[in-house]
Amino acid sequence: MFYFVSVLVLLCNSHCLVGALNDEGYALLSFKHAITQDPEGSLSNWNSSDANPCSWNGITCKEQRVVSLSIPKKKLFGFLPSAMGSLSELRHVNLRNNKLYGSLPIELFEALGLQSLVLYGNTLSGSVPSVIGKLKYLQNLDLSQNFFNGSMPSSIVQCKRLRTVDLRLNNFTGFLPDGFGAGLVSLEKLDLSFNKFNGSIPSDLGNLSSLQGTVDLSHNQFSGIIPASLGNLPEKVYIDLTYNNLSGPIPQNGALMNRGPTAFIGNPGLCGPPLKNPCSSETPGATAPSFPFLPGNFPPQDSDDNSGNSEKSKGLSKRAVIAIVVSDVIGICLVGLLFSYCYSRICYCSKVKDENGYGFAKGGKGRKECLCFRKDESETLSENMEQYDLVALDTQVAFDLDELLKASAFVLGKSGIGIVYKVVLEEGLTLAVRRLGEGGSQRFKEFQTEVEAIGKLRHPNIVTLRAYYWSVDEKLLINDYVPNGNLAAAIHGKPGILSFTPLSWSVRLQIMKGIAKGLVYLHEFSPKKYVHGDLKPNNILLGQNMEPHISDFGLGRLANIAGGSPTLQSNRMVTTDNAQERHQKSASTESAVICSSSTLGSCYQAPEAVKVVKPSQKWDVYSYGVILLEMITGRLPIVQVGSSEMDLVHWIQLCIDDKKPLLDVLDPHLMQDVEMEEEIIAVLKIAMACVHSSPERRPIMRHISDALDRLATSAV
CATH class of the missing domain: 1.10.510.10 (Transferase(Phosphotransferase) domain 1)
Structure with missing residues (x-):
């Protein structure tokens, strides 16, 4: 409220002093007055003495009406004033990578012709107003790398021309709105990563047939199963579902097939290929067997046609099992006796001092080579095995x-x-x-x-x-x-x-x-x-x-x-x-x-x-x-x-x-x-x-x- 009153006073003072500037110029001057730091002088030529703002830095006009405000990466420190909503012909706003704080004014969404709103890389906070649904022409919404919170307004599904929705690295929460996939059929880029979205992934996301690149839903709190309808997305689309709370089997169809495990890791409840943990029969939605179907690897047959081979299918006979056990016992005993003999045997090795003074050495020419191990050497190498070179x-x-x-x-x-x-x-x-x-x-x-x-x-x-x-x-x-x-x-x-x-x-x-x-x-x-x-x-x-x-x-x-x-x-x-x-x-x-x-x-x-x-x-x-x-x-x-x-x-x-x-x-x-x-x-x-x-x-x-x-x- 304080900011709004200050802007009104400043506008009144400016209007009293100079009457030449049009209404859109005054609206933009409210933005200049809301900026308390402009280290690069980006707004230095925004003067109330001009007839209109069309020659000002960052301003583009069409037929003397402001259609674009673009001042990225200029270290502007301040907030967005409500008076900006009076720019009725405004089409594009690009204020990325500045130091803007505060919330989005509801009045900004009165610019019904807005097509692009790019505000990423600031410190803006608060929720996105539900009136965003009034922007029927909105195509590009990039609010990433801010501190926005609250849920995504359900009215966003009314912005049917949206091509880009980038909300990554914020604090958004809640479910995705009903009809998100069915309504935004023109969407080409979707990035919701590093937020706190929860609930299930809407099955209608599979309707987004225009998507390209990566659909990034990672690092959220989505739960439930992965809807098989996601496989309906274009096959070239990479679906990143890492680090959520998803569970159940991973559908093996369309865009979800032939993906490596890196697209699904961080979801302890997920199972089935391409992950290593197989789905158990108790896993909801798990209908496939837990072993892989590879050439020559088929499920067991229970058909009556195999009755003639029932003896084979039951495994080895009792006689064969007993014979194998007896053979193993005899073999183990023989190995034990041999080891005991070798361990207790006293080897006669000629004590030959080499030039380094080591006592035990292999026999010389014509002598039998012999290597003795003492009890305290049973887990170490003999000096004969020692390494003495780089x-x-x-x-x-x-x-x-x-x-x-x-x-x-x-x-x-x-x-x-x-x-x-x-x-x-x-x-x-x-x-x-x-x-x-x-x-x-x-x-x-x-x-x-x-x-x-x-x-x-x-x-x-x-x-x-x-x-x-x-x-x-x-x-x-x-x-x-x-x-x-x-x-x-x-x-x-x-x-x-x-x-x-x-x-x-x-x-x-x-x-x-x-x-x-x-x-x-x-x-x-x-x-x-x-x-x-x-x-x-x-x-x-x-x-x-x-x-x-x-x-x-x-x-x-x-x-x-x-x-x-x-x-x-x-x-x-x-x-x-x-x-x-x-x-x-x-x-x-x-x-x-x-x-x-x-x-x-x-x-x-x-x-x-x-x-x-x-x-x-x-x-x-x-x-x-x-x-x-x-x-x-x-x-x-x-x-x-x-x-x-x-x-x-x-x-x-x-x-x-x-x-x-x-x-x-x-x-x-x-x-x-x-x-x-x-x-x-x-x-x-x-x-x-x-x-x-x-x-x-x-x-x-x-x-x-x-x-x-x-x-x-x-x-x-």
């Missing part, structure tokens, strides 16, 4: 062990998982060498398997493991050297050094994107679809151009095999394969780690990581979200609130609930980049989705990476 994991490795040991070395860091050295070879090649410790377990084959799997990873945002060395007394990992330290130091500075050069927003965004791309590679394109398990700023290294390199992948696991004692149980190489679950059993017995200033590393761990045995890629998503919040706020993952401590995730959530301005949470070093507020807010929304308390509600890294890339594209 093993290259890259064909480009052009140095040997002697060169490495003779090179100049400088300590880079020290932790519970060994010391890291900067090593400069004679040719000028610089490497990072980590010592995993001396002595310890002798599980060389296991170590070899793990380290060679890591060595196969190749991505520009993951530190490359070039070689390794194993011996009884020494275990070394040789990586590329990354010159600009780690992300923690880049955000907060190095301990004991008061001054440092803070990162600009553009550099931070580049780092965020690089980390995301590295995690996408680990999660989806690496040989075993790995989980990092211990992602934090300390193990994100920055290259020559500040590009990020994820490090320490699998380090805890290697240290454990080599006999070290990693400081964090989560710092290990894990995969999503069931074969790796044996490495995670200890996690189930761990008590919950309290996030505090003395255990900062635990603040990046997903809440469920301390009680779930099988690792999840959603652990990494949570850690990534905390890192984003740390880069936006410049704060450590523990925030001091009065005399108590609070973790960063909860502190940010409280700030959002209290509707505090962005400047209250923004890193002070980013104040000069405040013009990028729309980008920062968009990244903040992504971060909050990543740190959702429910793993199923967190996005996957590929979607996060795509969202960051789209953000950059929309800012152009």
Whole structure:
């Protein structure tokens, strides 16, 4: 009300002073007066002394009537006045990527000829007025990346010419209106992702035969079954239903066929192909058998025609079963006797001292070769199997062990998982060498398997493991050297050094994107679809151009095999394969780690990581979200609130609930980049989705990476 009265006073004053400007000019001046910040002077030539507004910046007229208002990306700070509704011939409004706040005035929808309303990338809030149904000519509605809430008005189905509806990254709730699919038959783009829409997916969405690209319903709260009618959509349309509460079998028809599991993940209740969990006979709507129908794989036949083969169909006879059991018992006994004999046998091996002083060796020429195991060696390798040379994991490795040991070395860091050295070879090649410790377990084959799997990873945002060395007394990992330290130091500075050069927003965004791309590679394109398990700023290294390199992948696991004692149980190489679950059993017995200033590393761990045995890629998503919040706020993952401590995730959530301005949470070093507020807010929304308390509600890294890339594209 205050804004409306202020506008009336300003209009009255302007009208009293000058009478030349027409009514549409006065309506636009109300918009200029509602803008309190115009840093680029976009409205500087909006003058009341003109006869009409047709020559003003951002204004297009036809026959002296305003038909378009287009002022995108000009950092305008203010609200939308109700007087804009008096622009009766207005066809297009484009105010994207500004800093507009407040709600949509109902009067705006009095411009009945409006065809395009583009307001994405602002901080507008409130609900969409039901009078939107009066806009019979509306074709493009883009309200994405705002704070709109409430349900989608049912009257929107009356806007039958709509081609684009983009409401992603808002707080919309409620059901989709009845007749949504039947009424909007001209719709070409539909994006409702990252909202809180609920209820069932309307079956009439299958009527939207003009849709193109991706129909994005992901990251909402839709429930119930997937209507088979969605298969009626054009086959080239990609239907994204990830991270909802959908259940039942996935229909296998039309546009729903031949889709990978990535279109349906995040819905624990869904079953059937392409997901791995089959539908049970009790699953509502499950009519298909649980086994796949492949050539040569048919359901059992119960027909009477097969009565002649009934003996075969019943399986093996009792005699055959007894014979097999007896044979197995005899075989097991023989193997046991043989093993007992070999284990207790005393081998006579000539004690030959080699030049290194090792006692047991293979016999020389003409001697019988013999290898003895003592009881305490039953789970270790013999010294005859020991590795005493540098093993290259890259064909480009052009140095040997002697060169490495003779090179100049400088300590880079020290932790519970060994010391890291900067090593400069004679040719000028610089490497990072980590010592995993001396002595310890002798599980060389296991170590070899793990380290060679890591060595196969190749991505520009993951530190490359070039070689390794194993011996009884020494275990070394040789990586590329990354010159600009780690992300923690880049955000907060190095301990004991008061001054440092803070990162600009553009550099931070580049780092965020690089980390995301590295995690996408680990999660989806690496040989075993790995989980990092211990992602934090300390193990994100920055290259020559500040590009990020994820490090320490699998380090805890290697240290454990080599006999070290990693400081964090989560710092290990894990995969999503069931074969790796044996490495995670200890996690189930761990008590919950309290996030505090003395255990900062635990603040990046997903809440469920301390009680779930099988690792999840959603652990990494949570850690990534905390890192984003740390880069936006410049704060450590523990925030001091009065005399108590609070973790960063909860502190940010409280700030959002209290509707505090962005400047209250923004890193002070980013104040000069405040013009990028729309980008920062968009990244903040992504971060909050990543740190959702429910793993199923967190996005996957590929979607996060795509969202960051789209953000950059929309800012152009």
